[in-house]
Amino acid sequence: MLMTIWVLSSCSSASFLEVSGVGYQTLQMQESNKDFSDQAIKKAQILVYCLVDKNGEVEVMVENNSDQMMTIDRTKSFFQNQNDVAQMYYDPTVQTNTTSVTHGSTTGVGVNLGSVARAVGVGGILGTALSGVNVGGSNSTSTTNVNTTYTIDQPKVSVPPHGRISMGRTFQMQGVGRSFLHSAVTESPLDVNNSFSNSNTYAASNIGISYSLDNETTYQFIETHLFANSLLVGKVREKGKVNDALRTIYINKPDALLQPWFLLYFASKSTKDNDSKLQPYSFVNYQ
Amino acid sequence: MKTKLTLLFVGILFALSSCNVTQKITVVGRPGTTIYDTNDRMLGTIENTGKTTLEISRNNGYYAFLQAQAPGSNILVPFALDYQDCRRQLGQNIGTYTGAGLALVGATCLLVTAIAGAQGDDDIARGFAFTALGGIGAGAGLMLPCLLRTIPDPDFNYISTQKTNEDLIK
Structure with a gap:
């Protein structure tokens, strides 16, 4: 059907x-x-x-x-x-034409402690606890440029x-x-x-x-x-x-x-x- | 039954294939007349037989006219392209519905096969199994090409023989 x-x-x-x-x-x-x-x-x-x-x-x-x-x-x-x-x-x-351009960037490094713990052989409760923890991280910045053209x-x-x-x-x-x-x-x-x-x-x-x-x-x-x-x-x-x-x-x-x-x-x-x-x-x- | 199905299948395929995306037309006119498209691109020249065969693309919709330039003349004389309605859509719908119907019959037979098999009635199960496979296979084979086919809009065909209008131009 x-x-x-x-x-x-x-x-x-x-x-x-x-x-x-x-x-x-x-x-x-x-x-x-x-x-x-x-x-x-x-x-x-x-x-x-x-x-x-x-x-x-x-x-x-x-x-x-x-x-x-x-x-x-x-x-x-x-x-x-x-x-x-x-x-x-x-x-x-007056004719105006506006365009905007956004530039963005991301910096920084994140490390998952669980993967580190596994790498160094830490297991058990500690290893499990660390698996969800991230250290560091990223930083995002953005700038917007607005260009306006006037036509007369x-x-x-x-x-x-x-x-x-x-x-x-x-x-x-x-x-x-x-x-x-x-x-x-x-x-x-x-x-x-x-x-x-x-x-x-x-x-x-x-x-x-x-x-x-x-x-x-x-x-x-x-x-x-x-x-x-x-x-x-x-x-x-x-x-x-x-x-x-x-x-x-x-x-x-x-x-x-x-x-x-x-x-x-x-x-x-x-x-x-x-x-x-x-x-x-x-x-x-x-x- | 098998013969009827085959005839139906062939008929639908014929209906579908009779309307192609490019189309050949014959233009009748004075020998030596050159035929141009709407953008003044040369398509061909009418031969000594008084006609020429051209292939027109259907990708840009309806070409309302072509143009004819008689030997020694510098005037491009437009002549309109006559057309007739095409039934691609009808053919597609018939093919699709018929295919869907066959597939549905096949699916029903498959269900019967399963029930008969579960009850241990192997003869009935075997009989319906062949019908099920045939129905689903034929249905899908008919329906899928119809569904996947793109139908140009509007749905028309050029008349196969077109005439130039040089006789009316001073």
Whole structure:
């Protein structure tokens, strides 16, 4: 009976795979209609690179394309999602990281008198009495070192001529990434095939960089706008037939794989890294 | 009885072995097309027969897609991997329960053997002793491999033949 209970309780509980559909979205930079010829880029003073990963995290890099030192005012540089407050790149909070290490040591020697008594041939009552007696002993000491590291953000950073820096913080672009596409696919009962402009989009962000090229006498400002310009969902109609859902997306958007930045996501409960394909792209703006 | 037990045993073994941790699939597409995994690692090239056989590891869960690159193209075209539910768990449970049942019958027979032996009924004791040994041996032999088998989660198999999507891409 016990064995049967053990057998029953040890049965595994593997689940079945459920892929509900495929989601697809693209991003575009509003300033992409600028002149991006080599000549125009060569004349630029500042280049702003925006990289968006498969989770919708936006990293911004700034390149000083001039021959002067550039100062970036991070207190006046920001990231802003559509319908949300702007967040500064400068983080005034002090980050602390505390680690403690304990060192310990044990010194001294213990001798059991019973073993000594046996060794010298003392037996009988005395030998028995001594067998439980220890002489000497050990001494344990320990010290704990606490190391605290304070990280203080810099309000202003300098970029050497033709140098490049990261703005230091990444921000989540709302409405972009695997998590968003997961919701879009699982919550949509039907296929979706929508295109958007920057004025009616479901996801947009504004990145502002304040910089100076004259030793902080005057500051200039460059804004970069990213927005989602398409959203497609292909639902899996028959369990396991995922490729039919993917083909729906290719049929509705034949140039799906020719977009500069796109994210293709397969919505399943199995949240592995191999559930999506990102076409990485660096959006570049200049001034 | 012996034949039925053998058939049952073979059936369960077949059910268990039909779902392996790595799986071979055939990809059908244009000859010369190269197949890549999700990390852009090359897996193989479609032969002149219009198909190629690939082995996919099951250790990292479900690979939602692979990618196909046509000769002369620089675009990797994702194609989703179709799948079907697998019944490893069902097979494991059947094997485990059947093994446990056989072992239980064997244990009962062992008890009868002991009682009959104590009462001096050697013929009955001998008869039950063979059944006891057979039941416990077969039960343990069936149950233990089932219990020790690790079942991937989720429990699925890729469809054996998958198709690329090059035909739809401009």
